Amino acid sequence: MSSEAHPTADPHDVLAYLLKHVTAKLTTATDAALEPFGIDSKDLGALRVLAHQEPKSQLQVAQTLSIDRTTMVSLLDALERKGVVTRRPDPTDRRRNVVELTPEGLKTFDAAWTAYTQAENSFLTGLDPNAAGQLRRTLRTLLQD
Amino acid sequence: MSSEAHPTADPHDVLAYLLKHVTAKLTTATDAALEPFGIDSKDLGALRVLAHQEPKSQLQVAQTLSIDRTTMVSLLDALERKGVVTRRPDPTDRRRNVVELTPEGLKTFDAAWTAYTQAENSFLTGLDPNAAGQLRRTLRTLLQD
């Protein structure tokens, strides 16, 4: 019987299933950790890009995060309403918006980033120390190929 | 400066980002591999459950896959239209539907499963042999905790 070649129906044997559900579980944990700061994982990604590089246009931030520029608009709308980022026309190319963290935004980011890393570490607690680093390296490799 | 504690804005440092995009990349590859069989990764998951266990109710299949029972309805509607599964009332509890693979469905599953595992292996090609197994174990651990 052909089905005997696949003796279990455990969905955990399917890598796509494992990845999807581990992602969901981590996102639930990190979004909960970020909730006190009024942002979620997606917002944090944008703040992280803005916190660590010279001023960027909306499009550059979007491309760094692999999200659509139309999605970037509403994401920044929300962050601007919360007072953590500002937008102003780039004087050297008025088609572009220069996006920057406000001073309050930098504070929010630093606190939120600490909370995020704690949540991530807590999520990885069950693993032996090598496995966590190995996981990150493996995922990076898979994304690059 | 607080930002000096986090010297890069590389989103690849963020585990949630890595997981999300690796999942998307794998799903793209496996869905392409499954396309000739008229199913996608989600369908394959259901077929896998049905192929390897005694007949199950819709709810049991849904719970095994951690999907909502209302989502299961439309998923099975599509699979039934394609002739790969059948539904009939459970004689011992007429509230339930017994869901089973058709003979054609079993053939479809076997061929699709082969294609899926090839796509998965091909996706993991860039890793050294230990890393692939380690990845699966790590993800399983993270999901269980």
Added chain:
DNA sequence: TATTGTTATACTCTATAACTATA
């Protein structure tokens, strides 16, 4: 009363197309 399957509905996420202003 509770459970299974169903339907209708709504909500989130994201992408596409079309518009504007600038280059």
Added chain:
DNA sequence: TATAGTTATAGAGTATAACAATA
């Protein structure tokens, strides 16, 4: 003509609520 940002819209995916049939 092309690009950046915006808006409106549509599609996929999934969840919630209400209902019918059955237990």
